Amino acid sequence: MDAEYDLLIRDGWVVNGRGGEPVQADVAVSGGRIRAVGKLTGAAREVIDATDHIVVPGFVDIHTHYDGQVSWENRLVPSSSHGVTTAVMGNCGVGFAPCRPEQHELLIQLMEGVEDIPHPVLVDGLPWAWESYPDYLDFLAARQYDMDICGYVPHAPVRVYAMGQRGADREPATADDLAAMARLVAEAVRAGAMGFSTSRTFFHRSSDGRSTPSFEAAEAELMALGGALRQEGRGAMQLITDFDAPEATLDLLLRLVKAAGRPLSVSLLEGTYGPMTLDWRTVLDRFAAAGAQGLPIKAQVLSRAIGVMLGHELTLNTFYTCDSYKPLAALPFEERIRALRQPEMRARLLAEAADPDPTIVLGRLAREFDHMFLLGDPPDYEQPFENSIAARAARLGVSPEALVYDLMLERDGRNNLYVTLCNYEHGSLESSREMMQHPGAVLGLGDGGAHCGTICDGSYPTFMLTHWVRDRQRGARLPLQDVIKWLSHDTAQAVGLCDRGVLAPGYKADINVIHPERLTLHAPEVAHDLPGGGRRLVQRADGYAATVVSGAVVYRDGQPTGALPGRLVRGAQAAPVH
Numbered sequence: 085m086d087a088e089y090d091l092l093i094r095d096g097w098v099v100n101g102r103g104g105e106p107v108q109a110d111v112a113v114s115g116g117r118i119r120a121v122g123k124l125t126g127a128a129r130e131v132i133d134a135t136d137h138i139v140v141p142g143f144v145d146i147h148t149h150y151d152g153q154v155s156w157e158n159r160l161v162p163s164s165s166h167g168v169t170t171a172v173m174g175n176c177g178v179g180f181a182p183c184r185p186e187q188h189e190l191l192i193q194l195m196e197g198v199e200d201i202p203h204p205v206l207v208d209g210l211p212w213a214w215e216s217y218p219d220y221l222d223f224l225a226a227r228q229y230d231m232d233i234c235g236y237v238p239h240a241p242v243r244v245y246a247m248g249q250r251g252a253d254r255e256p257a258t259a260d261d262l263a264a265m266a267r268l269v270a271e272a273v274r275a276g277a278m279g280f281s282t283s284r285t286f287f288h289r290s291s292d293g294r295s296t297p298s299f300e301a302a303e304a305e306l307m308a309l310g311g312a313l314r315q316e317g318r319g320a321m322q323l324i325t326d327f328d329a330p331e332a333t334l335d336l337l338l339r340l341v342k343a344a345g346r347p348l349s350v351s352l353l354e355g356t357y358g359p360m361t362l363d364w365r366t367v368l369d370r371f372a373a374a375g376a377q378g379l380p381i382k383a384q385v386l387s388r389a390i391g392v393m394l395g396h397e398l399t400l401n402t403f404y405t406c407d408s409y410k411p412l413a414a415l416p417f418e419e420r421i422r423a424l425r426q427p428e429m430r431a432r433l434l435a436e437a438a439d440p441d442p443t444i445v446l447g448r449l450a451r452e453f454d455h456m457f458l459l460g461d462p463p464d465y466e467q468p469f470e471n472s473i474a475a476r477a478a479r480l481g482v483s484p485e486a487l488v489y490d491l492m493l494e495r496d497g498r499n500n501l502y503v504t505l506c507n508y509e510h511g512s513l514e515s516s517r518e519m520m521q522h523p524g525a526v527l528g529l530g531d532g533g534a535h536c537g538t539i540c541d542g543s544y545p546t547f548m549l550t551h552w553v554r555d556r557q558r559g560a561r562l563p564l565q566d567v568i569k570w571l572s573h574d575t576a577q578a579v580g581l582c583d584r585g586v587l588a589p590g591y592k593a594d595i596n597v598i599h600p601e602r603l604t605l606h607a608p609e610v611a612h613d614l615p616g617g618g619r620r621l622v623q624r625a626d627g628y629a630a631t632v633v634s635g636a637v638v639y640r641d642g643q644p645t646g647a648l649p650g651r652l653v654r655g656a657q658a659a660p661v662h
Contacts, residue, residue, distance in 0.1 A: 088126035090114050090635055093597060096134025101141040101573040101586040105565050111139055113593040116634040116649075117660075120589055130637070132630055134597050138564070141572035141585050142169025142231075142594030142633065143545045146349070146526070147322070147384055149199045149534035151179040154224055154233055156209040156615055158648050162542045162622050163532040164230045165642065167571075169594035169633045170653070171532060172579055174235035175322050177283040177298045180210060181220035181237070182245040182268060188212060190252055190290075191241055197291035198283070199534035200399055202618045209615035217268070218275035221652060229650030230638045232594075234581075236322055237272035239282035239298040239309065252297050262308040269312040276654025278579055279319030279346065280309050285326050303336060310344030318656060320579050322384075324351040327367070334370055341379045349578060351529060352383035353390055354515045355506035364519065372524035382578055384528030385519040387548050388465045389508040392449050392538050393621060394456070395492060395500035396420060397610045399537035402450045402488045406436040421497035424489075434485050449503045453477070453484035458491060459502040461607035465551065466558055469511040473501070500608065512558055520562070520570065526578045527570045536620035540608040543623040545571050549598070550605050564600075580656030590660025595632040603627030 091113040097106035098121060110124040148171045150160050163171055173179070178198050183191055192206045214220040217237045224233065243251040246264040251257075257265070269280050288296040313319040321344065327333050341348045350371075354364050364383075371381045394401045397417060403409045408429065412420045423429055438451060449455075453474040457467050469475060473491075477484040492499050507516050519525050532542030548571060552562040576585030584592040604626040611622045624642070631639040636649040 086127070087129045088112075089119060089128040091130045091132070091593070091632070091637075092124065092126075092128035093132045093134050093139055093595065096137045096139035096597060098587055099138055099140045099565055099568045100588060101569055103565050103569045106138060111587060111595065113595075113632070113635045116593055118587060118589055118591050118593050121587055132597055132637075134629070136599065137629055138598050138600055139587065140568045140596050140598065141587050142596055142631065143167045143571045144170045144172075144575040144579075144581060144585055145528075145530050145532060145542070145545075146172045146575045146579050147175050147528035147530055148173045148532040148542070149175060149178070149195075149201070150233065150532060151235065152195065152201060152206055152210055153533050154227070154229065155180075155211055158228055159230045159644060160233070160532070162540070163530070164631070165628070165639065166543050166546045166625055167596040167598070167628060167631055168231060168532070168545060169596075169631065169650075170232040170234070170576070170581060170584060172234055172236070172278060173533065174238050174278070175281050176288065176324055177239035177281050177296060178288075179235070179238035179241055181214055181217045181241060183212075183241055184215060184245060185212070187241075187244055190244060193291045194240060194296060197293075198288045198296060199531070200538050201534060201536055202614070203291065204616050205536075205614045205618035208618075217272040217277060221276050221654065225652045225654075227652075228648035230644065230648055231633055231650040232653050233650065234276075234278050234579075234653040234655075236279050236281035237269055237277040239280060239301070240296050242268045242280070242309075243297045243301070252294075254295065254297055254299060256302060257305050262305060265305070266308045266312040269309050270316050273313060273316050273319040273655065276652070277319065278655065279313060279321050281322040282306070282309070283324050285324050288324070303339075306336075306340055307343055310340050310346065313346045314344050319346055321346055321348040323348060330366070334367065337381065338370075338374055338379060341374070341381045347380035347382070347578065347580070349382045349384045349526060349528065352385055352519070352525070353506035354509055354519075355390075364515070368519065368522045368524035370524075372522065375524065382526040383519075383524055385516070385525045386507060386529040386541060387516055387520060387527065387544050387552065388513060388541070389504040389516070390506040390529070390539070390541070391465070392503045392505055393500050393540065393608060394450060394503060395610075396424070396497050397619060398500065398621070400450050401492060402485060403433050403438065404450065405438045405441050406433050408432050408436055417497070421493065424493060424497070430489060434483070434489060449505060451485075452503050453488070455504045455508065456484075456488070457502050457504070459500065459607055462605060463502075463607045465547065466513045466556070468558075498610070514559055517552075517560065517562070526574055528575070536614070536618070538621075540621040540623045543605060543625065546603065546605045546625045549600070550603055554600065554603070581653065582659040583657040590662060593632060593635040595630075596628060597630040597632075599627045599629055
């Protein structure tokens with residue numbers, strides 16, 4: 085008998101992505117689309133037994149930095165191993181197109197500094213087979229992936245392309261400069277860019293310490309870019325800002341959305357560092373009120389603390405700016421650890437001052453002992469402050485530096501520590517929970533593909549399902565159907581990808597089949613799998629029985645199948661017509 089379906093997922097608990105509670109049903113797929121959901125009969129070329137599993141839409145991650153990785157790699161790890169089936173890159177105003185040949189090094193240093201992607205990796209990996217943003221998209225369109233990709237055209241490359249060194253030096257844009265930038269953005273969205281992104285934060289700096297070219301760009305410049313989207317009638321905007329003049333910044337953002345008539349999402353965190361100084365509830369309330377009046381603006385929030393990893397294999401550690409440590413950093417790893425095990429080296433480093441690092445604004449986190457934790461495996465991202473390094477050292481009667489020194493030498497020198505930067509002011513994740521549940525928010529800020537030696541938050545979809553739905557002990561948990569909606573439908577809608585994020589007939593067949601009790605998030609670990617042997621943090625998960633992209637199984641029991649059905653998505657996608 086001929087198969088009626090390409091794929092049939094049988095007897096799972098279907099969570100449809102629209103907020104509906106789990107329903108036991110089958111999901112049938114044909115031609116890369118969902119054909120039917122319900123109690124189904126008929127044969128299929130492939131059948132997945134989903135008994136005791138949840139069947140959910142593929143996750144849409146709207147904040148990644150795979151701009152370089154997509155040019156040399158087909159598997160977008162870590163995101164694809166955590167159920168992400170669509171990734172939006174080009175966030176925070178940084179990327180690699182448009183770019184003239186003489187500007188390659190400038191954009192590499194900018195990405196290295198802002199997103200902690202090692203310089204040699206980018207030099208070895210980027211083929212630079214493009215100049216314009218449409219060229220870049222054409223290059224990507226010829227490649228295959230384990231998920232769909234799409235991207236914003238980033239403000240910094242646009243500014244530098246239009247203005248040359250004046251743009252890099254952050255000189256004010258002339259009327260001709262603004263017109264040139266607007267033309268580049270319009271050209272990009274016509275070719276399939278999702279819109280444009282920009283950064284206005286002090287913390288985004290090139291690896292030489294210079295501020296990103298878009299920092300403090302005049303309102304007229306933002307309006308010119310937004311006007312290009314209005315003229316084209318398409319595209320969304322993404323932005324990070326310091327909120328250093330809170331009310332004025334909020335007013336500017338709302339003026340931009342109103343003038344452009346296009347959606348905007350803005351990074352939002354709780355904390356005491358630059359972009360987090362404004363009360364986040366004020367931002368969310370203002371955004372929700374604006375949304376109720378028809379202005380499409382959302383705050384991007386993360387489901388856990390923005391946390392930085394410290395270790396001898398990583399970008400930062402407590403001693404990395406000490407004079408005696410700097411020569412060790414150039415040694416092969418095993419030699420470095422042998423040297424650090426010498427009592428005289430320990431005594432010397434514990435006695436030395438840690439000078440500020442001018443190229444890494446957040447370098448002082450390396451000694452934030454009251455917010456520093458031993459993460460563990462499985463990792464515990466919600467530990468009380470009495471578990472901090474400062475508290476543990478006080479109980480032991482030793483200095484925090486001495487405790488850190490010894491801890492980082494455990495596990496053959498590969499023991500890493502975790503410092504909470506934002507969303508952890510009060511020693512719990514209650515602020516994250518309140519943010520996520522607010523109507524003015526949308527999930528994001530996972531930064532997949534970036535911060536290779538400091539942050540590993542691309543795993544947040546798995547964290548949502550393990551910590552927030554199943555395991556949390558220090559406060560309320562979240563309903564499964566809400567979390568799935570936030571991870572799929574809501575993120576897809578936020579950027580105009582209305583053809584996915586829902587399990588219903590006609591929608592794109594991007595699906596996760598997950599065993600909820602076996603789902604496990606492992607601790608971050610270092611892999612040396614980037615071009616030239618470059619290192620990055622990765623985080624594995626167990627419990628994903630299958631991840632499906634466009635009807636093809638790309639992961640089975642956590643292992644890649646070799647299928648690469650993912651493609652470049654050009655621009656917004658309409659919902660299926662019923």
